[in-house]
Amino acid sequence: MHWHEVVIRLALAIIVGGLIGYEREFKNRPAGFRTHILVCVGAAIISMIQVHMIEDTTKLIMQNPQLANALKADIGRIGAQVVTGVGFLGAGTIIHEKGSVKGLTTAATIWVVACIGLAVGMGYYALSIFGTIGVYGVLASLKKFEGKIFHKKNMVKIEIEYYNKKDLVDRVSKYFESKSIKVKNIEFSLEEEEIEEEIEEESICLRKSLYTILVPIYVKPGKIVQDLSAFEEIYKVTII
Incomplete structure (x- = not known):
């Protein structure tokens, strides 16, 4: 992976994480602008590490075919750990107060941002962009309809x-x-x-x-x- 590709993916992770984080910050939620950016960038870095590992493993096997059975690259292992591990951040935004539970939406956005970050790091740009647009649209536009419905x-x-x-x-x-x-x-x-x-x-x-x-x-x-x-x-x- 070339350095300019790394810069593009990190920049896109900052943009999409910041966009969703801005909506949460605007509504004064526990996790806001910077938190969502950091989660998205972190997930993107993890996924790019995995991409590098796969590329290095592939090159090593091509240079030494006898290692084909000894070296394995699990494509989804690290990403799965991110999706599971980021849950502790979401749990920290959930508040139980006066018989009601608050922060579930923010916890969900942190988890979704981590997933989008993985997509950015893997280089799935269209999926990342459209996913971000969809998430932001749900947060910004559907709130008023939720109360009525x-x-x-x-x-x-x-x-x-x-x-x-x-x-x-x-x-x-x-x-x-x-x-x-x-x-x-x-x-x-x-x-x-x-x-x-x-x-x-x-x-x-x-x-x-x-x-x-x-x-x-x-x-x-x-x-x-x-x-x-x-x-x-x-x-x-x-x-x-």
Whole structure:
């Protein structure tokens, strides 16, 4: 392999790794721009080492045919070790927090970048370029459609201060159902707070409830606050 071919492959590995890493960095994920470049370049180097080993083994056998049965070059062994070994980086980006798992997509991109790096190092340029375009397209374009198709939900905590109305809980529950919002937990405060109502000039007792809800990605928390604040029984709505 000539030196200019090595430079081309390393440059391509930097470009494709950086492109995918940029998308992850832009979304403030644990593994970003430099990490993806390093993984891709490292995989490309490993695959080029294997290419060199195969070329050296082939030349040695051609010069010494009697060594044909003694020397063997396993084409896929080193690449398989890269694909398996890079998993520890992906595991480091996965975070378990508040009952949800984050970082799976970033872990997957690290693994894919390693595979693309192997393709670059082997000299499969078309496969590398089209693979990169496909991966970037999935990350950048399909995120908005994913929430609509699979109705992903975000966990939100909302504190509601309200007057002592018996039917308020039912009304709030019906509102959440109409928005496909799932109530995960409700905490009622036993303490009452007195406020001075300026209009009626009298003290009114308020109660508080803390709702932990799962909100579909297409529903904005600000819209929930706005809708609930319109209820007559509700004095104040706050996102915790």
